[in-house]
Amino acid sequence: MMLRRDFLKVVSMGAAMAPLLTPQQVFGQSQLLPTILWIRRGADEVRLDYSTTAGYKHLCWLLRDVHKNVTGFPDWRLLQLLSWMQAWLAGYDRHIRYDALSGMRLRSTNMAIEGAALNSKHIPDKDMVFRAIDTRNNVVSSEYLGRLAWMAQQGGVGFYVRDFSHFDTGPRIASWRAK
Numbered sequence: 320m321m322l323r324r325d326f327l328k329v330v331s332m333g334a335a336m337a338p339l340l341t342p343q344q345v346f347g348q349s350q351l352l353p354t355i356l357w358i359r360r361g362a363d364e365v366r367l368d369y370s371t372t373a374g375y376k377h378l379c380w381l382l383r384d385v386h387k388n389v390t391g392f393p394d395w396r397l398l399q400l401l402s403w404m405q406a407w408l409a410g411y412d413r414h415i416r417y418d419a420l421s422g423m424r425l426r427s428t429n430m431a432i433e434g435a436a437l438n439s440k441h442i443p444d445k446d447m448v449f450r451a452i453d454t455r456n457n458v459v460s461s462e463y464l465g466r467l468a469w470m471a472q473q474g475g476v477g478f479y480v481r482d483f484s485h486f487d488t489g490p491r492i493a494s495w496r497a498k
């Protein structure tokens with residue numbers, strides 16, 4: 320876990336250059352990307368550095384399948400996308416916290432969700448790696464955040480009328496709108 324002042328320091332380092340570089344430049348050189356995240360799920364709110372074992376473990380737990388209480392491994396590129404957006408917005412003095420609505424979903428959990436894709440990136444692969452998150456935030460609209468993610472061209476972006484966004488780092492670059 321990070322103290323607020325350390326978190327802000329690291330965010331502002333990333334933020335200082337985020338607006339100066341195109342997403343393609345940044346994602347092409349992963350050392351330019353911060354590895355920190357401010358995220359909440361229910362009552363659990365953390366600022367963490369997922370390049371540390373403790374930070375990554377906490378994130379695995381936070382983004383678990385809450386219905387089955389099973390933990391998987393969030394895809395590194397997905398986390399980098401989230402960090403990049405946070406740093407980008409911090410460069411414009413918008414400090415967003417992700418409110419995670421859904422992370423990993425076992426196939427059985429996913430099947431129980433109306434309208435969920437059969438090949439959803441929320442479903443873990445054989446190594447228990449999952450590549451999607453549904454989230455909203457406390458500062459900018461999900462429309463805005465979705466457009467930002469789209470700029471990064473890292474995978475799928477879903478715009479949901481119920482005011483949340485879906486981001487994934489599956490192989491397909493795509494966007495869609497849904498209820």
Ligand SMILES: [Zn+2]
Binds near residue numbers: 451453485
């Ligand atoms: Zn989703």
